[in-house]
Each structure stands twice: as structure tokens, then as C-alpha cells.
Amino acid sequence: xxxxxxxxxxxxxxxxxxxxxxxxxxxxxxxxxxxxxxxxxxxxxxxxxxxxxxxxxxxxxxxxxxxxxxxxxxxxxxxxxxxxxxxxxxxxxxxxxxxxxxxxxxxxxxxxxxxxxxxxxxxxxxxxxxxxxxxxxxxxxxxxxxxxxxxxxxxxxxxxxxxxxxxxxxxxxxxxxxxxxxxxxxxxxxxxxxxxxxxxxxxxxxxxxxxxxxxxxxxxxxxxxxxxxxxxxxxxxxxxxxxxxxxxxxxxxxxxxxxxxxxxxxxxxx
Numbered sequence: 001x002x003x004x005x006x007x008x009x010x011x012x013x014x015x016x017x018x019x020x021x022x023x024x025x026x027x028x029x030x031x032x033x034x035x036x037x038x039x040x041x042x043x044x045x046x047x048x049x050x051x052x053x054x055x056x057x058x059x060x061x062x063x064x065x066x067x068x069x070x071x072x073x074x075x076x077x078x079x080x081x082x083x084x085x086x087x088x089x090x091x092x093x094x095x096x097x098x099x100x101x102x103x104x105x106x107x108x109x110x111x112x113x114x115x116x117x118x119x120x121x122x123x124x125x126x127x128x129x130x131x132x133x134x135x136x137x138x139x140x141x142x143x144x145x146x147x148x149x150x151x152x153x154x155x156x157x158x159x160x161x162x163x164x165x166x167x168x169x170x171x172x173x174x175x176x177x178x179x180x181x182x183x184x185x186x187x188x189x190x191x192x193x194x195x196x197x198x199x200x201x202x203x204x205x206x207x208x209x210x211x212x213x214x215x216x217x218x219x220x221x222x223x224x225x226x227x228x229x230x231x232x233x234x235x236x237x238x239x240x241x242x243x244x245x246x247x248x249x250x251x252x253x254x255x256x257x258x259x260x261x262x263x264x265x266x267x268x269x270x
Contacts, residue, residue: 048100
């Protein structure tokens, strides 16, 4: 194994959002998670392997062959002691293998808006699991981009990355710094109808008069929902009918239902 140009201190620093953004990379644990991202096109800068993990690999096993493939793809490899790997890990029981991966190259918003027909907009979403679900579902349903507005959880948080199962490298995920009102005006001027998810919206998901043409679905914060500015900036507030007794759906599920309605409408129009 070669000597890595990424120090333990550097890799530990990637636990912070600001440091990730400054360096354009993130640390992710787990052989399967790393393999999925590399298969999806991620650039593997440094493979990090604990001494205990390496010692327990059986030569010729499927696992050993996969690690050999990752080593061949890695810019360099860092072998660390088990206590050091636990220091780097963000999971309770780390596997003993992880990697530093480069951020994917994303198009700009001005590149996306003229060509896109389906957008998912997330306003102040805070739960990593919800964001991961939204990204993965948007990828599955053929959306063009996921646009994160108003201090959403970092898309390169390890919990988000693990839950996307490689989708981060299939679909454009952008953080939008523009205030929500200005941003939604920009989206509408690009020809989109903006549909805001709201429990007391006047329109109901499933209505066949909705989601024709260029559609942007906006989902709000898990607890507070859409801000007043987002509601004012939406062309239509949409509610999901819930005849059962649950009070609400979580943000990831609500986004999935509405994205399905968008593609169902598009299929019906063909």
C-alpha cells in the first residue's frame, strides 16, 4: 500500500461541512457504499483501510477481490490502526474501510433551467434521511435536479450519501443561495409551474389537471412546512389525500408521492 497524501487530521476534518466544501471532497465508510459510488462515477481519492480489516480479509474471497478493485481505482491508500479508524468513523460500529471521494461536477442553475422539465425543490430540509430519500427518488423518477434552498442539511453529510445509494452521482443536486422568493420567481420565469406541498392546499395530488408542462415540486421543513415566502411563490398549493388516521407524512415520503404524480401525468400525456 502506498503512503497517502491525505493525513488522518485532514480526513477527520471532512466531518465538518465547511471543510468538505473548501476541499471539494468527503469521507464515506463501508466497502459496499464506496463501491456503489465508484461504480456511479465517483473519483476515489484515498482508500482508508484499518489494520484489523485488512488482517481479516480472506485471499481470493469476493470481498478481497472487491477491495483489490478499489485499490486499483484509488489515487492512494492509507493503512491505519483500528483506534484511528474509529476516530475517523461516524458510525457506532465502523467496518474498518472507507474512502475520500471527490464531489461530483455539477452544472449550474442557469445550465439546468432551460433544459429541465421536472424539478424537486427542498426548503430548509434538516433530516439527512429525508434528503437522501428525496435525492434517490428524484433519480428513480427521472427528475432533472434537486435544488436545496434556505440552509438545508448538507448533501454530502455521510448519512445523506449512504442513503442515496449512488444517486448523488446520477442527478444534479445544487445548493441555492438566493432567497426563496427570488429563486421561485426565477424558476417560474423559466416556464415552470411551482407546486407547493401544503396540508391545507386547495388542490389535491391525483387531480389530472395538475403537473402538466414543466413542473417544480417544493417540499418544506419537516416540522414547520413551507415558509410564507415559499407559499406565496408557489403557483398552486397541493395536499396529499390521507383517508387514514396518520396526521402527516414525513418529508421524504411526501416528496415521493408528489414526484410520482408528476411522472404519472407526464406518462398520461404521451
